Amino acid sequence: MTPETPIRWQRKDLLGIAELSPAEIELILDTAESFSEIGDRPIKKVPTLRGKTVLNLFFEASTRTRSSFEIAEKRLSADNINFSTSGSALEKGETLVDTALNLQAMAPDLVVIRHAHPGVPHMLAKRIKAGVINAGDGAHEHPTQALLDAFTIRRHKGTLAGLKVAILGDIEHSRVVRSNIHLLNKMGARLTIGGPRTLMPVEMEAMGVEVAYTLEDAIRDADVIMMLRVQLERQGRMAFPSVKEYFQLFGLTTARLAAAKDDVIIMHPGPMNRGTEIASEVADGPYSVILEQVTHGVSVRMAVLYLLSGVHEETV
Amino acid sequence: MAKLLIHGGRVIDPSQDLDEALDLLIEDGRVTRLDGAIKRPKDAETFDAAGLVVAPGLIDMHVHLREPGQEYKETVRTGTLAAAAGGFTAVACMANTDPVNDSRSVTEHILLEAQRHGYARVYPIGAISKGLLGEELAEIGEMVRAGARAVSDDGKPVMNAELMRRALLYAQHFDIPVIQHAEDLTLTGSGVMHEGVWSTKLGLPGIPGASEDVMVARDLILAEDTAGRYHVAHLSTARSLDMVRRAKSQKINVTCEVAPHHLILTDEEVAKSGFSTNTKMKPPLRSEKDRAALLNGLADGAVDCIASDHAPHHADEKDVQFSVAPFGIVGLETTLSLCLDRLVRPGILSLPRLVHLLSTGPARVLGVPGGTLKEGSPADVTVFHPDEEVTLSKTSFRSKGKNTPFDGWKLHGHPVATFLEGRRTLVS
Numbered sequence: 001m002t003p004e005t006p007i008r009w010q011r012k013d014l015l016g017i018a019e020l021s022p023a024e025i026e027l028i029l030d031t032a033e034s035f036s037e038i039g040d041r042p043i044k045k046v047p048t049l050r051g052k053t054v055l056n057l058f059f060e061a062s063t064r065t066r067s068s069f070e071i072a073e074k075r076l077s078a079d080n081i082n083f084s085t086s087g088s089a090l091e092k093g094e095t096l097v098d099t100a101l102n103l104q105a106m107a108p109d110l111v112v113i114r115h116a117h118p119g120v121p122h123m124l125a126k127r128i129k130a131g132v133i134n135a136g137d138g139a140h141e142h143p144t145q146a147l148l149d150a151f152t153i154r155r156h157k158g159t160l161a162g163l164k165v166a167i168l169g170d171i172e173h174s175r176v177v178r179s180n181i182h183l184l185n186k187m188g189a190r191l192t193i194g195g196p197r198t199l200m201p202v203e204m205e206a207m208g209v210e211v212a213y214t215l216e217d218a219i220r221d222a223d224v225i226m227m228l229r230v231q232l233e234r235q236g237r238m239a240f241p242s243v244k245e246y247f248q249l250f251g252l253t254t255a256r257l258a259a260a261k262d263d264v265i266i267m268h269p270g271p272m273n274r275g276t277e278i279a280s281e282v283a284d285g286p287y288s289v290i291l292e293q294v295t296h297g298v299s300v301r302m303a304v305l306y307l308l309s310g311v312h313e314e315t316v
Numbered sequence: 317m318a319k320l321l322i323h324g325g326r327v328i329d330p331s332q333d334l335d336e337a338l339d340l341l342i343e344d345g346r347v348t349r350l351d352g353a354i355k356r357p358k359d360a361e362t363f364d365a366a367g368l369v370v371a372p373g374l375i376d377m378h379v380h381l382r383e384p385g386q387e388y389k390e391t392v393r394t395g396t397l398a399a400a401a402g403g404f405t406a407v408a409c410m411a412n413t414d415p416v417n418d419s420r421s422v423t424e425h426i427l428l429e430a431q432r433h434g435y436a437r438v439y440p441i442g443a444i445s446k447g448l449l450g451e452e453l454a455e456i457g458e459m460v461r462a463g464a465r466a467v468s469d470d471g472k473p474v475m476n477a478e479l480m481r482r483a484l485l486y487a488q489h490f491d492i493p494v495i496q497h498a499e500d501l502t503l504t505g506s507g508v509m510h511e512g513v514w515s516t517k518l519g520l521p522g523i524p525g526a527s528e529d530v531m532v533a534r535d536l537i538l539a540e541d542t543a544g545r546y547h548v549a550h551l552s553t554a555r556s557l558d559m560v561r562r563a564k565s566q567k568i569n570v571t572c573e574v575a576p577h578h579l580i581l582t583d584e585e586v587a588k589s590g591f592s593t594n595t596k597m598k599p600p601l602r603s604e605k606d607r608a609a610l611l612n613g614l615a616d617g618a619v620d621c622i623a624s625d626h627a628p629h630h631a632d633e634k635d636v637q638f639s640v641a642p643f644g645i646v647g648l649e650t651t652l653s654l655c656l657d658r659l660v661r662p663g664i665l666s667l668p669r670l671v672h673l674l675s676t677g678p679a680r681v682l683g684v685p686g687g688t689l690k691e692g693s694p695a696d697v698t699v700f701h702p703d704e705e706v707t708l709s710k711t712s713f714r715s716k717g718k719n720t721p722f723d724g725w726k727l728h729g730h731p732v733a734t735f736l737e738g739r740r741t742l743v744s
Contacts, residue, residue: 018517097635117639118519119591126590138639139519178519201516202524 009307013125013132016141017182025183029151031303032296038075039298049078052109052309056082058135059115064270064294065135065145069112072301078110078309096120097127104128110308113137131308139173145269146179148300150187152293153224156265161188166212166219166260168194168250169228169277172201172239176269177228181207194218195228195250198239215250222260226267227252227278243276253279257287265289319343320738321356325365325699329372330672331688340370342695345737350689365699368732371671372689373405373696376648377678378470378495378549378573378623381407381438384425385414390628390716392429396436398626398648398715400741403731405696406437406686407626407648408678411448412471418443418454423462435741437696439465439684441495444483450476453486460490465682468495470549473531475501480535484544493547493571493681496535498556499598503527508639510583510600518587520638523600525553532556536563539570547681548572550625552599554609561618571681573623574610576647576654581721582607586638593634593641594721597627611664614673621677622670624651628717646717650708652700654722656729660702667702695738698731706730 007023017025038044054073058066066082073080083103094102103111104127112133113121118140125132136142150160157163165184167177171193184191191209193200194217204211212218219225230246240246257264266278266287274280283290320342327338327350339354340347356362376399382390392409399407409426411417417426423440430438442459444467446452456467467487474480474496487494504527509515511522532548536559539546551557551572563570577597582604586595595601613619624647634641655674659665665673675698679687686696708725710718734742 095632095635096637115637117637119638122590123637137519141519175519178517202511202522203513203516206513207517 011308013121014143014304014308015121015125015132015134017143017146017179018141020186022186025147025150025186028147028300028303028307029154031307032147032151032299035302035306036296036299038302039295044075045077046075047077048306048311049073049076049309052078052311053107054078054080054110054112054305055103055108056080057103057111057113058082058084059113060136062114062135064297065114068294068297069135069301072298072305075298076302076305078305096123100124100127104130110305133304133308136175139175139178141179142175143179144297144301144304145176146183147304148293148297149180149226149267149269150183151296151300152267152289153265155292155296156289157223160184163189163223164192164221165189165224165226166192166194166222167226167228168215168218168252170199170230171195171204171228172199173231174228180226181209192218192222196240196246215252215256216259219256219260222264224265224267225252225260228269229271230273230276232273247276251275251277251279252282254281254285257282267293270294318738319357319360320363321354321360322363322365322370322697322699323354325368325370327370327689328668328671329689330668330676331372332690335668340689340697342735342738345695345739347689347691347693347695350691363699363733367701368699369667369702371698371700372675372687373734373736374403374652374674374698375406375678375682375684375686376404376624376626376651377408377621377682379407379409379626379648380412380628380644381409381426382628383413383429384422389630392426392438393433393435394714394716395626395648396430396433396438398713399436400734400736401714401731402648402650403652403698403700403734403742404436404648405698405734405736405741406439406684408439408441408465408682410441410468410470411443416443416448417441417459418446418448420455420458420462423459423464427463434736436736439682441466441468441470443467444469444474444494445479448472450474450479453479453482456486457490460492464492465684466493466495466547468497468549470495470497473497473499473501477534477538481538481542484538484542484546488544491683493545495547495549496531497549498528498531498535498551500527500530503530508596509586510602512583512603514583514587520586525555525602525606528553528599529555529559532559536568536570539563540566540568543569546570550575550578550599550623551619552578552602552606552610554606557609557613557618561613564618571620573621573678574614574619575625576622576651577645577721578602579607579610579614580654580658585721589721591638592721593636593638594645594719596638596641596643597625597645598643614659614665615669619673620681622651622655622673623678624648626715628715629719631718634719645719645721646713646715648715649713650720650722653706653708653727653730656700656702657727661728695735697735699733700731701729703728704730
C-alpha cells in the first residue's frame with residue numbers, strides 16, 4: 001500500500017483468513033506492531049476501548065487463546081464477560097441461535113467465539129449486530145492464530161514473501177493449518193504440509209500447497225517449521241498405532257533439524273505434546289520461538305479488537 | 317358418469333413413445349380415448365391445455381411422509397398435498413417412521429390416511445428389518461398383503477451382508493424390489509459432507525464416495541447370486557453408477573434412482589451458502605465429477621428414475637450448527653421445475669426422457685399402475701408448462717417442511733394441473 005491510500009478496515013467480523021486481502025492482513029499486522037510496546041510498559045493499559053463490551057464465548061476448552069483475548073481486552077480497557085459451556089444455558093437445552101439472540105439483547109460490541117463445529121461463528125455473525133471474532137471453529141479456521149504466527153515470522157525474517165514454511169502433524173484436525181495456508185499463500189510464502197497419510201485430508205494440494213509424507217522431505221531447506229499438536233482426543237479413526245511410533249515417524253528432534261536451513265525458526269501453536277510431535281530439546285532449544293508466539297498473540301488480538309470495534313472510525 | 321376432456325395439449329407418453337398434439341378423454345377415472353381433435357361429449361367438462369404438456373401422472377418413489385410419529389415434520393395429508401402441488405399423482409413413502417413401518421398395522425394406517433385425504437396415491441415401502449435394526453427380517457409378506465410395494469431400511473443401510481442376501485431372496489416371493497440406502501457406516505464415520513476439496517477447506521468431517529461404492533459393489537454381488545430385484549436409492553457417485561451400468565449389461569436385476577439436488581448442486585454449495593444446513597443431506601452433495609457422471613447416466617439409460625428423497629424437517633431442527641443438523645431437504649414441490657429448467661432447458665434431457673424418468677420409469681421399478689396414458693389406464697395425469705418462469709418460494713409450499721436450498725430460485729417450467737383418477741388435485 002502506498003501512504004497516500006491507507007486501507008481502512010471495513011469488515012464487521014473476522015471469521016477467517018480465506019476472505020481477507022493481503023492489504024487487510026498487512027493492516028492487522030502493522031496495527032499489532034503499534035500495540036506491541038504496551039506490553040512492555042509498567043502500566044499495561046490504554047483507554048482505547050473504554051465503554052466497549054466484549055463477550056468471550058468459549059464452547060470448547062481453551063487456556064491460551066481465551067487468556068490471550070482477555071488480556072488484550074483488558075489492556076484496551078474494554079469491559080469483558082466470559083461465557084463457557086460449563087453451567088451455561090446450552091447445557092440446559094437452549095439452542096445456539098437462542099443463546100446468540102439473548103447475548104445480542106445485552107448489546108455487546110464484540111463477540112469472541114470458539115466452538116467445536118465449523119461454521120458456528122459464521123452462523124452467529126449473520127444473526128447478531130455485534131462484530132464476531134472467530135477464535136477457532138472446529139478444524140476450519142483460527143484466524144488470530146495465523147495472524148500471530150505471521151507476526152512472529154515477520155519479526156524474525158522481516159517478510160513472509162519467498163520463505164519456505166513447513167507445517168507438520170495432525171493436518172486433518174487442525175484449524176491452525178487451514179488459516180495459515182490461506183495467510184501464507186496470500187503473502188507469497190511457499191508451503192509444504194507434512195504428516196501421516198492417515199491424518200492428511202484429501203485433495204490437500206488444491207489449497208495451493210505441496211504435500212510431503214516424511215518429516216525430512218517436509219522440512220528440507222525450510223525457513224520456518226510449524227509443528228502441530230497431535231489431537232489425541234480426536235483419534236477415533238485408527239490414524240496411527242501408537243504415540244511411540246508417531247514420534248519415530250514425525251517427531252521433530254535436533255538431529256532431524258539438520259535438513260532445514262541454519263537459521264530456521266521452530267513454531268508451535270500449543271498446547272504441545274512433548275515426546276509426541278516435538279522433542280523437548282527442540283521445543284526449549286535455540287531455534288524455538290514458541291513462547292514469543294504467545295506474547296505476540298496479545299498484540300495481534302489487541303489489533304483485531306481495535307479494528308473491529310470501529311473506534312478508529314469514530315475518532316476520525 | 318364424470319367426463320373430462322383435456323384438449324389442445326402436447327401429449328408426452330413414454331410408455332407408447334408418444335409426443336404429439338392430442339386430446340385426452342377421461343371417463344369415470346379412466347383414460348378412454350387418446351386421439352387428435354376429440355369432439356367434446358355434451359356432458360364433459362374441459363381443460364384447455366394449449367401450450368402445455370400433458371403427461372402420465374408423475375411418481376416420486378422416494379419420499380418421507382413422517383406419519384406415524386413425526387407429524388410435526390409432515391403428515392400423509394400435507395405430504396400428499398405437496399405431491400399434488402408438485403405435479404405428482406403417486407408417492408412411495410419410506411419406512412423410517414415412529415413406529416417403523418415394519419408391520420401390517422402401520423402399512424394399513426398409512427394407506428387409510430392416504431385414502432381419507434385422497435390427494436395422491438401412496439405406496440408404502442415396508443422395512444427390510446424389524447425396527448430398522450438390521451438384525452432380522454420384518455414381516456414382509458404381511459406388509460405386501462396390506463399394500464406395501466417395496467422394502468427398504470432407508471435412512472439406514474443394511475450393513476449386515478447376510479441379512480441383505482436373505483432380503484434379496486425372500487422379497488422374490490412377492491416380486492418387489494429391495495431398496496438399499498447404500499452407505500457403509502464405518503466409512504461414513506462422523507462425516508457430514510462429501511469428502512473432497514471442500515470438506516478439506518471447511519474442516520468438516522467427510523463422507524467419502526467409497527462409503528456408497530463399497531455397499532453398491534457388495535450388493536451387486538449379492539443381487540447376482542440371488543437373482544433378487546435390487547434398487548439403489550439416491551445414487552450419488554460416478555463409480556456407483558458405473559458399477560450399476562456394468563451390472564445391467566450383465567443382466568443383473570438392478571435399478572437405480574437419482575435425486576434432483578445431486579444433479580444440480582455440488583459440495584461447493586456448502587461453502588457458497590455459508591454452511592447452510594439446507595445443503596446437508598445423505599448422500600451428501602458430491603463433486604462436480606460425480607454430478608457430471610449422473611447427468612450422463614440420465615441420458616444413456618443407466619439411471620431408471622428421478623426421485624426427490626423428500627425429507628421434511630422442522631425449521632427449529634435445521635436452525636442449528638451444520639454439524640448437528642439432521643440430514644435431508646424437501647423435494648416434492650421443487651423437483652419438476654428444477655428438472656425442466658436445469659435438465660431439459662440446457663438440452664441434457666429431452667422432455668419425453670424427463671417424463672420417463674419421473675413417471676414411466678418409477679412405475680416400472682415399483683411395478684405399479686401408472687406411467688402411461690394408454691386407453692383403459694387410470695386417469696392419473698400431470699399437466700405442466702414446459703418453460704414459463706416461476707420463482708420457487710418455500711412460504712407457498714404445502715409441505716410442512718420448508719428446508720430447501722432452492723428457495724427464491726427463478727426457474728422455467730412448472731406444474732399447472734394434477735389429476736388423480738380424473739379428479740383435479742392441484743388447481744394453480
